[in-house]
Amino acid sequence: MKKLITLYILCLFVPVLQAQESKHEKIKALKVAFITEKLALTTEEAESFWPIYNSYDDTMHKLKYEEMGKIKRTLKETPLESLSETRAKKMYQEWLSLENHMCSNRRNMLTQLEAVLPYSKIMMLQRAEWEFHRKLIDQLRNEKRKGKERKK
Structure with missing residues (x-):
């Protein structure tokens, strides 16, 4: 009986955990695209930059x-x-x-x-991270507002 209850609880939480993970992966993909655009990395720079940055980010x-x-x-x-x-x-x-x-x-x-990377691109990375976080927070606030408006 305990095994059945444990299995039932796991079945309830797996979709929630997967949803959270996929949300993180979506945000990460948006962040990669945003940083790539803002930094305008060359092919050589990108090949060196992304392994370093991804390790840091993880x-x-x-x-x-x-x-x-x-x-x-x-x-x-x-x-x-x-x-x-x-x-x-x-x-x-x-x-x-x-x-x-x-x-x-x-x-x-x-x-x-x-x-x-040249120092100018390292500084652009800092700015890109700030801008991305700002946009993400703004988007979350807008979604929250829209959710409240729908409930009215």
């Missing part, structure tokens, strides 16, 4: 959404008045460590890019 995704997500979930699930100073300190240290790891990952990617 690591950042894991750190932000998996590792940092654990801390966020714990904070949401734990009533603040019951959070002990010892537990808070441990969570703080984990958070600080993740922040340092994300900075280190970014610094490492930029250092690697110095060998394959």
Whole structure:
């Protein structure tokens, strides 16, 4: 009976997990197209750039959404008045460590890019990332507004 219940629960969550993964993949594809257009990479630059950037991006995704997500979930699930100073300190240290790891990952990617791109394109990458995130947030806000308007 336990196996049947476990199987049933898995069947419920697999489509949700697949939807989340496909959403991430769609966003990633849009980001690749956006950055490619903004940076106007040559063939040689693209061949060197994308492996470096994809490795960086995959690591950042894991750190932000998996590792940092654990801390966020714990904070949401734990009533603040019951959070002990010892537990808070441990969570703080984990958070600080993740922040340092994300900075280190970014610094490492930029250092690697110095060998394959001119500095002007590295700076255009920063701008392209900002613009992409801004457009993504704006699009999500518009979709949320449209959803609220449909409910009225």
